[in-house]
Amino acid sequence: MSVQYQAIGWNRQKRIYDSILAIGSALYLAIFVGAGVVLYPTATAETLLIRGFGTLALVLLHVILCIGPLCRLDRRFLPLLYNRRHLGIAMFLMALVHGVFSMIQFHALGDVSPLVSLFVSNTRFDSLANFPFQVLGFVALLILFLMAATSHDFWLHNLSAPVWKRIHMMVYLAYGLLVAHVVLGALQSDTNAALAILLGIGLCTVALLHLLAGGKERRIDRIVAAAEAEGFVEVCRVEHIAEKRAKIVSLQGERVAVFRYEGKVSAVSNVCRHQNGPLGEGKIIDGCITCPWHGYQYLPESGASPAPFTDKVATFQTRIVGEKVLVHPSAHPPGTRLEPAVIQLAHAGAQR
Amino acid sequence: MTEPLRRLHFSMWIVLSALLVALFAAGLMVRRPTMPKNPSVSWEKYK
Numbered sequence: 001m002s003v004q005y006q007a008i009g010w011n012r013q014k015r016i017y018d019s020i021l022a023i024g025s026a027l028y029l030a031i032f033v034g035a036g037v038v039l040y041p042t043a044t045a046e047t048l049l050i051r052g053f054g055t056l057a058l059v060l061l062h063v064i065l066c067i068g069p070l071c072r073l074d075r076r077f078l079p080l081l082y083n084r085r086h087l088g089i090a091m092f093l094m095a096l097v098h099g100v101f102s103m104i105q106f107h108a109l110g111d112v113s114p115l116v117s118l119f120v121s122n123t124r125f126d127s128l129a130n131f132p133f134q135v136l137g138f139v140a141l142l143i144l145f146l147m148a149a150t151s152h153d154f155w156l157h158n159l160s161a162p163v164w165k166r167i168h169m170m171v172y173l174a175y176g177l178l179v180a181h182v183v184l185g186a187l188q189s190d191t192n193a194a195l196a197i198l199l200g201i202g203l204c205t206v207a208l209l210h211l212l213a214g215g216k217e218r219r220i221d222r223i224v225a226a227a228e229a230e231g232f233v234e235v236c237r238v239e240h241i242a243e244k245r246a247k248i249v250s251l252q253g254e255r256v257a258v259f260r261y262e263g264k265v266s267a268v269s270n271v272c273r274h275q276n277g278p279l280g281e282g283k284i285i286d287g288c289i290t291c292p293w294h295g296y297q298y299l300p301e302s303g304a305s306p307a308p309f310t311d312k313v314a315t316f317q318t319r320i321v322g323e324k325v326l327v328h329p330s331a332h333p334p335g336t337r338l339e340p341a342v343i344q345l346a347h348a349g350a351q352r
Numbered sequence: 353m354t355e356p357l358r359r360l361h362f363s364m365w366i367v368l369s370a371l372l373v374a375l376f377a378a379g380l381m382v383r384r385p386t387m388p389k390n391p392s393v394s395w396e397k398y399k
Contacts, residue, residue, distance in 0.1 A: 128382045165357065172365075176368060176371065176372055179375065183376055183380075184379055188379070188382075188383055196380060204373075207368070207369035210362075210365040210369070214362030215362070217362070218362055221358065
């Protein structure tokens, strides 16, 4: 047996995403260079390209870093996450062009190798104003290369998810190095305040979004931990249960069907009282859990059959924290009505 | 993300935010003037 990998699994969404990215990048460069020619007539084409590609890479990096926390704060941003890897590779290529052009412009005309020149031409590591900022950009570019080179699923599967994730969390180190690269480089010699203002706004936005998203998840983790201390068990996420369907989970050896319906979640025993049919494989019809075998019905909140029938199944207490569904494994006596957990509005609409 | 990774991520951003904002402020403070200091010359005259 073998696993086959495709370079890129193209589909319509990816084509649209990449087209917007390519057109947006080309427009940005055209506007940047065009405006540069008008505003700075003495600037050379190389200088404008170095600045254009450098700022474009920086803008893309800010967008990339905002996508993750935005998605954690609001699910409506999830489509942006869909093809973030292509965005990352595009950003690396822009940064690479910026780096190569800079090496040619500033280090290729001496009598030492450009790489050696990069490290020895300025050694003022003790000065903030004259710091060798190009070295910072070079190290950041190496990190971005490592990330771009290992971005394919092949590496995700072969390195294992934890190792891959650790490597790709180095993007924060690269971001820090790039902010330092710009602050100690371009900002030191540029009289125009626009770059400083834009970088300040970008930095504050990225940091604030990550802190807000991290804070939100921390609160959820604490509530989950408190619920788990009371005996609740996290069984799945809300979006993993289809509307009017159930997810079957095993709690302390007993199978429990966790149903989602009308913005609520209830849990009952998975075993039908008629012939032990799997209730969780059935669906909710006319407000009742309906066994897939012979159509026996139960109210999801109480596990009791609607009148005039008298069959009852055990019920389980449910809770929803953030997007997580928790169920208490202690079964309540058959027919016990329990308040269903209410799904927040944003999640309720997700599966409809 | 797993819970330990989420915690690491959050802690990392608390430190990174403080560091980068401090660096940004320090970088702006040490920003050198692009015109050489020469009080006896009013360079606007020669524009």
